Amino acid sequence: EVEIEYWQYFFDARVEAMEQLIENFEAANPDITVTMTHFPYADYRTKVAAAIPAGEGPDVVQLFYGWLNDYVEADLIQPLPADVFPAEKIDAEFFPMVQAMKDGDAYWALPTAVRSLALFYNERLFEEAGIEAPPETLDEMMDIAAKLTKRDGAGNLTQVGITAGMTAQDHHWWREGLIRQMGGEPYLDDYQTVNYNSDAGRAALDMYTSMFTGDDAVTAIGFMDEPQAAFKAGRAGMHIDGSFRIGSLNGTRGLKWGVTELPATADGTRSNYSSYWVNAITTKAEGEKYDAAVKFMEYITSDEAMQIWLDVVGELPAKPSVGLTEENANDATFGPFIRGLAYANTTKFANESAQRQLMVEMVERITLQDMDPAESLAIAAEAEQKILDEYYAD
């Protein structure tokens, strides 16, 4: 009789899905009990960071992929046993971005699901404006956005064509989407060198700022406080967001929405960003518990678990074999995300929030201080490089 503990952050659907998984797992392994604890999302990281180093907390923990390095370095998690999780097999079966979790021959952690970005649009507003199909390219997107933008008599925006705000998902879209689509490469040296202070970076930034600057702006930063709020309230025509948004949009009354892949460039270039939460075994788990934890890990990274996760949470399976089934890939809702995974990249962050903050400030310098975009871009690049240097220094 072994009892192991599992931690994740609190979100109704995730908790529900995990409860199902645990139930199934316990049915198959009657001698193992799994207790799940969850914490508010906003403070999950703090909580985990306080608990795990103190030797408290779970045997199996869910971590954001970007945090993993720190935990590895501090010896807080242990590698997955190669016999149960052979590297070659995982390399082959999972989406390639998962390989960021690999160190030599061993994987440190594995996700159940992954997520990517797509373009949500408000079907009712599209209908009203007589737009028939969602945009395929960036230009089309801008055209449609212009049509959907409404102003009051004083010229104040009352409805935006598309939402904007680096504080939400736009910084991912800009980094891994727009820059690559403009022919650039945001980072070099395995994300240790900033490379977006370039023509492509400049073009991506111009493209992005053109949405909310000038007289023909189709949006405003901070319109209705938060982008998803504007979209949920039906005051934004389009909105770029992650697959995790699906659940909350589904629950919004009076909102009819569709989703499509991120727009391509005129020449059809696409790029997307993907991220994921991984599960890892902490160093706390020893002996019997370790064995039980391995079994549990095995189950929650199984095909069955991934499908349950997709059905309940709406997050995308981490294996193409599960995700890219005919049914899933053509699903009206999940399809665009799953298809996006194929051309997605995953940023390796040193300090995600700090790096995001630099993007936010880059835009603020332009909008609030009228700084030349090139200059602002250079400042951001330099600052981000500093963060990376500091992080990789030792």
Next chain:
Amino acid sequence: MAELALRSLTKAYGQTEVLHGIDLEVADGEFVVLVGPSGCGKSTTLRLIAGLEDTTSGAIEIGGRDVARLEPAARDIAMVFQNYAIYPHMTVRKNIGFGLRASKLPRADKKERIAEVAEILGMTPLLDRKPSQLSGGQRQRVAIGRAMVRDPAVFLFDEPLSNLDAQLRTQMRLEIKKLHQRVGTTIVFVTHDQVEAMTLADRIVIMKDGHIRQVGTPSEVYRNPADTFVARFIGAPSMNLIEGRADGARVALASGGEIALARGGGDVLLGVRPDDLHPVEGPALIEGRVTVQEPLGPETLIYVETSAGEVIAKADGRVPPAVGSTVRLGAAPEDIHLFDRQSGLALA
């Protein structure tokens, strides 16, 4: 300086009337003392005169002018409060000067006036102290100074001495008396201490429960109290009251014994002040056993248990009757007061 008149003054707080029609005329330069037990409405009367409260009905005239609707500052009065109301954060100079704060006098004149008042009150060396550095009597003088500096037509004092200890009280009493003799302003002075009232007043106003019971000079109210309340209130220790029956020629005491008195009739109370009641050899008014002695120096108060209750008498200070001994007490007929037992009013 001015005369002051209250006409049928009443005052009610909400539903409760606390003054039931006060009529009083104060002559210019007169020193009138309002006296009475706690809660009888003395302060209320004073506050109405000052304009700190609205009258409910009746009129107040100062110097012939109806002031009922005037702001306190426009009434040409000054008031000294029981707790002095001197500002702890200001020096003596500023406190005194505060009385002139609203005046339009030139600055130099104000200074001069403050200096003058300080001189009169003997406060000149203390002008730069804060109240916390003053003794009780000095604080009192600051409060008076602040009132004096305005040179008002009427001074109002609300128990200005009750916070002082016995010795200071005696001394300040004298100073106020002298002040009045010097400046001659009309003064209305409130106290519940009858000794203060007696020693200070030109006329005493004795109040009870919102009514005036008697108005008169100190010796009038002492010698001819209008009723038992006044009789007992004025004079310490209080007048002894003994039940009796008068038939127009003599009064028979309930405790036995009688005395020839061609006054009154029916059920009476016979009043004798302890000061007038002495151990006598001859025919006595009443007799009893001495229970307590209080030597006062030249005399000794004796408390005598009689069949009519305890009475207080005064005996010689050197050879007072011993405690436990029986004494016979008598008084001169002219020192005996008669009151109607029902109404308490004095019988002529």
Next chain:
Amino acid sequence: MAELALRSLTKAYGQTEVLHGIDLEVADGEFVVLVGPSGCGKSTTLRLIAGLEDTTSGAIEIGGRDVARLEPAARDIAMVFQNYAIYPHMTVRKNIGFGLRASKLPRADKKERIAEVAEILGMTPLLDRKPSQLSGGQRQRVAIGRAMVRDPAVFLFDEPLSNLDAQLRTQMRLEIKKLHQRVGTTIVFVTHDQVEAMTLADRIVIMKDGHIRQVGTPSEVYRNPADTFVARFIGAPSMNLIEGRADGARVALASGGEIALARGGGDVLLGVRPDDLHPVEGPALIEGRVTVQEPLGPETLIYVETSAGEVIAKADGRVPPAVGSTVRLGAAPEDIHLFDRQSGLALA
């Protein structure tokens, strides 16, 4: 009950010594009053006896036992504080019972004891009131009750009456006197009011600046004050002091005039109490102009401006000399006190 002895008691706060060696023996059942001006160390003495402060040197014995190191509660004393220190949050019953809080008596006995004390003090109907619902005198009685209930060997009172108004003060004074007569406990009573001291004490202890100036019965200290301080402190209004020179047979006053007195010698102060100084027709001690009259009822105090300064005298209450008139004042030789002008000590 027990006798109390203080032996060379001194007390210093930091560097300042405020008691400079107090020696006093109080007999069992005696009522001793400590009297003196503010700051003379009366309260300090009392607090040392009570054990609220450490002694600096000297010994305190109660009932023959040295109590210097005992807790206040172990000294078998009770104390009544100037502001009563009765607890506003407790009923009268609880307040009185608080004196037994630490006692090991059975509950029923405690109840009985409280009832008994309440009865003695006439507080039985008020037992369930809170202090805020009591008058000043009643509060005072509660404080006394709390002390009484413990049935201590020695009662200590620290100016228990000074917060009361004049009339209540007289009344409570009497009650304390009666209480002492009934229970017979040793009492040490502090006041700065000499009238209180005179009326209450078996013996009076007059203190000044941390020294005892005189100990004696009320009439001793009144009649034979040991020095000018005691002479002026006891008796109100204060004794008049007039400068003079004695040659063993007569005293020549600095203001002119002289009087036959076969006492003392050299520069003296001649003391006469206002009570003993009256307007006379014949040979006078001193003469002057009346400046102020204070009618007290049977008598009138007159303030007389003389060449030796202001003196106070007593005149008849009915026909006092008018203000402004000149009076000649005289006193009986046996009422005249002589003091050495340098040391202030009385000359026999």
Next chain:
Amino acid sequence: MTDAPLTEIPERVKPSSDALLAKPRRGPRDNAQVIRWILLFLGGVLMVMPIAYMISTSLKWPHEVYNVNLIPDEPTLENYTYVLEDGRFYNWFWNSLIIATLTTISNLFFDSLVGYTLCKFRFPGRTLVFIAILSTLMIPTEMLVIPWYLMSQQFGWLDSYWGIMFPGLMTAFGVFLMKQFFESVPDDFLEAARIDGLNEFQIWWEVAMPLVRPALAALAIFVFLGNWTAFLWPLIVTNSVEMYTLPVGLSGFGDEADVAWELIMTGAAISTIPTLIVFLIFQRFIIRGVVMAGLKG
């Protein structure tokens, strides 16, 4: 003179409100009163505007949350049902209640004990102790959380009421407040009790404490409020959903970048009720209590 119990507003102070209340004045002063009342009322309305919106939002369906209207188009109690139907809500509410109550009691006890000692005893180190305690106000909780966590873990206090409570058992604010309040308790009261044979602890507990009851009431409100809304530390120290306090539990109404404001508002509205009750019970004491502290520097 000064024998009025110090725990009550001195007599002379009362008329400023009560006496004036009893006495309707005529004339221009009356108008001034009305104007003053109206202005203060308008100010008060402005003050509670955000709270009105909080309640309004809690009565809205999610899609209406972002509208400006104060009166919901379609008012619903759905949010309340949702929050209250969640069995854990009661659990969290109960945890919060117990923790806030116990912490309050502890603060009342210890803060006043320390305040009393610093106020009424003369002993070497007094000033030092006072300044040291006061200086604890200068460190933000955020920085103490980690050491506390390690400490809790070492002593096995994690995930327990004790663990949540221990850092707040005493506060410098309370000590300072109580110290001020005890200044107004006359020493005579304490000495009288000493003569009656009480020991120092009994004197404090039976004599001094009842005399500062109003102050204790004021402190109680502040401490209760502080603990009722405490978030960071309860979050860090709890490991199981059952041990969450209300604020920690309610903060779960959000995910990675989206927050269910209508539920947050509902939770906030509900969790204001106990504090409101505590305030309504004690508000009269606050006024009195702080009066007594006199704050007389």
Next chain:
Amino acid sequence: MQFYRNLTLRQKQIAWAWAFLAVPVLFYTVIRFYPTGNAVLISFQEWNLLGSRTWTGLDNYEKLWNDPEFWTVFVNTFQYLILGTPISLVLAFIIAYHLDKLRFGHAFLRMLYFLPFMTSAVAMAWVWRWFYQPVPIGLFNNLLASVGIPQVEFLNSVDNALPSVLAPAIWAGLGFQVIIFMAGLRAIPVSYYEAARIDGVGWWVQLTEITLPLLRPTIVFIVVFSSIGFLRIFDHVFNMTTNNPGGPLNSTEPLVLMIYQTAFTSFDMGYAAAQTVVLFTILLIVSLLQLWLLRADR
């Protein structure tokens, strides 16, 4: 016991005092001073919470000195103090002054003003944030628009963001200050005002020459505690700008928020500790200065 009996009163007092203080002193030592000392120690170390600590000497302080963000934050922090303390003081005083003069219904009004103090900071921050939005949802801008005044950017502006964040903080704390002021006002004897009325001075002189001087201790009390409050401001700023902590270009970021972010999003505990030590020093200096002022006129 025998030993205790032989002590002098003063010695007994000392013994009791320390007996009373024993538990609290132990508590403060373990729960407050030890972690504080720890923070000082950490400020000389590098520690990311997950790994081990390494000594770095004064590196963290040097980094702080050279960090432009720190200086922005430093200025912001003092802006909160310099704006917040006087504004809330004046507002609270005006409200308390008039509430005190009111003859009816002031218990009800008092509650209106005290309510904000009791409500959840998170929820209220959102309402305020939402009030500040541009049209179509922002209440303030809608009001402005309805009277034809151009839109004001509140939160999304480098200049307006800090005052905009400060307003709810002042709003929330106002009730507490009002209550304390009212208490202070009530402790001033009425006879002071009556005497002044008889002397014929106007309300302004009464206010400036009687009320304010006599209220000085209350004022200093509020100044000390609200200064500590504004120098430690965190909740309101954090909740007002959750998606962009510290406001546009850090224009609203106070020191405590910087500490929080350094500690819990960057996990640079050493650096956070150094900032904490700086904050502690500032607070101690400001408070002791104010307390000294409080004593000055004792």
